[in-house]
Amino acid sequence: MSTATLSLSELTAAATNAAKTAAAASDAERAAWLTAVADALDANAAELVEIADAETNLGAPRLTGEVARTTGQLRLFARVITEGSYLEAIIDHGDPGATPPRPDLRRILRPLGPVAVFSASNFPFAFSVAGGDTASALAVGCPVIVKAHSGHVKLSERTAELVAGALRAAGAPEGLFALVSGREAGTALVQDPAIKAVGFTGSIPGGRALFDLATSRPDPIPFYGELGSLNPVVITEAALAARSGELAAGLAASFTLGAGQFCTKPGLVFIPAGTGFAAEVAAASKDKPGARMLTHRIAEAYPGGLHQFAAVPGVKVAAGTVEQDAAADGAAPVVFSTSAATVLERPSELLEECFGPTTLLIEYTGAEDLAAVLAKVPGSLTATVHAQPGEEVTSLVEQLSGLAGRVLFDGWPTGVAVTWSQQHGGPYPATTSLFTSVGATAVRRFQRPVAYQDAPEAILHPALRESNHLGIPRRVDGELVLP
Known part of the structure; x- marks a missing residue:
């Protein structure tokens, strides 16, 4: 069924159901989902650029490069999650002889749940439907509902079709991704109890209004807004x-x-x-x-x-x-x-x-x-x-x-490399948080830490088990242990 026929409450309910499957999926499975989306966008780049140029006046050369940037960052996040350090897995073994006795504690970052993403006007691919916010959220297992930007609605709809189709073909759960349009839908999305975080790129007035909505909910949620910058x-x-x-x-x-x-x-x-x-x-x-x-x-x-x-x-x-x-x-x-x-x-x-x-x-x-x-x-x-x-x-x-x-x-700021070390964020009003929206550590916005005390091995996330069969970097008893 097309998500266009579903109400917002039906979309968020589907996203809530998908969140369970996405959180339980392996990093390799989610990496395959991201790669499938990247492949679909690359395969349809010419069509997408033509639609985007008609709606944004940005020109085919700039837009062609932006498609490549978009698919490149999708593939970067696939590498990020399979490398494993994004989980920040920490193990402190118990010590009954310590004063006071110390329990076994194991900490990891877990996905927040369904998130809302607001597309930007000035980057119709890289900060839009399949852009960095969407990619980083999907990477860690968070379903995404995107609010299309009014400046490129046709492009948003076509991109969403390709994303949804690629995810479905790759075996991702239904409800993992959806698109909505219109100011009212965007406002309702931020206020929906199923939404656990919001990513936004846009104006200070618009972002501030949504930021205030997100933080004034009965259950306030993180609002990751990129609003304005004088540089x-x-x-x-x-x-x-x-x-x-x-x-x-x-x-x-x-x-x-x-x-x-x-x-x-x-x-x-x-x-x-x-x-x-x-x-x-x-x-x-x-x-x-x-x-x-x-x-x-x-x-x-x-x-x-x-x-x-x-x-x-x-x-x-x-x-x-x-x-x-x-x-x-x-x-x-x-x-x-x-x-x-x-x-x-x-x-x-x-x-x-x-x-x-x-x-x-x-x-x-x-x-x-x-x-x-x-x-x-x-x-x-x-x-x-x-x-x-x-x-x-x-x-x-x-x-x-x-x-x-x-x-x-000795350079100029108009150019943001998508790398592991990039920081695209700054004090307000540049952004509403300390996290980056570009680069590998952008995934941190959509995760929260959970510690497990004296937990049975069988219920632990594989990254926290003694064997470390995932072969990822971990900190064990205070020492960084590399695979």
Whole structure:
């Protein structure tokens, strides 16, 4: 039966039933499910890209790469769960001779149960129906109900058909995956008692509303929201003196990439006062063409955001124009410039995300001035340092590490590698939690620790049994034991 004919309560009931089977399945079985989904998406990539391009204006080359990223992360999570350390298996053998006597304790991470995933607008594959949230939840045995994004409904429906079909063919339980659409369905999904966690990528207002719903339930649940990020970049005087042209070109390429619709777009760039860097960035970005944005609503909002910045006293337009019709002509790049003193006077107006190809250059007059204005920057996904070899930037890096989840050196943040070590998350409002939504450890969001005391061997998860026939890393009596 198609899930399209089922009510939300029927979908969540089916997910609850599927959770038991998924939790009991072996890592190898769940890895096979993920691989089957990846294979199905790859086999239908051309069709999916065509649908996505019609709905999002992102272009076939970008979307083709995003399909590959999506299937690659599905396969990564298959490797993660078969490697086994994701379980964090810990064994402390009992010691009746200890004072006081110590019981046998064995701890492991277990799946939370059914989770809700909200698709993002700006990544219709990688952060959508079969994206990282879905992949990491399925990997650890959590059924997933996805709320489709209104900006790419047809793509969501077709992707969901492929995912459901692949899971069914691979022997996964019915109810493991489903798709719903509409604002009301999304709100009801967060409030449904069967849902045990929520993954969300989107705006601060929308995410905050759902976050509040999730935490105000009779049984509050984790809400893993990626909401907004300014991604500050700091350029030192020495770096600017050595390679200003290279930096200007890199910045122009980064803040205009994808029409400035990346969550890691460098929105704030701190530069030493009294340089000609603004003119260099203007020159590097002047030939960047206007680009169609994801949705008509987003395109209509972009000029409004530009006007808000331009209206702040002390802010100059260094490149481009705020007088543009992004919905009709595409979003054109705009570079603003101001001083650290102006930002300190008006942080609520200037330290706001403007979704689109724009960035704000902020001139600072010394280390103390820079530290003061950085202290006002809200939590971000990334922070970047451009310095010369041998420069002392320890204090700066320490401060940036406190406000971002990933600190880059001599690069640009628009690019998130899907690896074991990736951290895509930061202090609020970048995310509502300390966990990553990209990379191997994203699975940790959908697990909870359970300890078993003096449990019979037969009822223990295989990872906690003495033989360790799974051959996974474990900590035994305080020592890390590798297979």
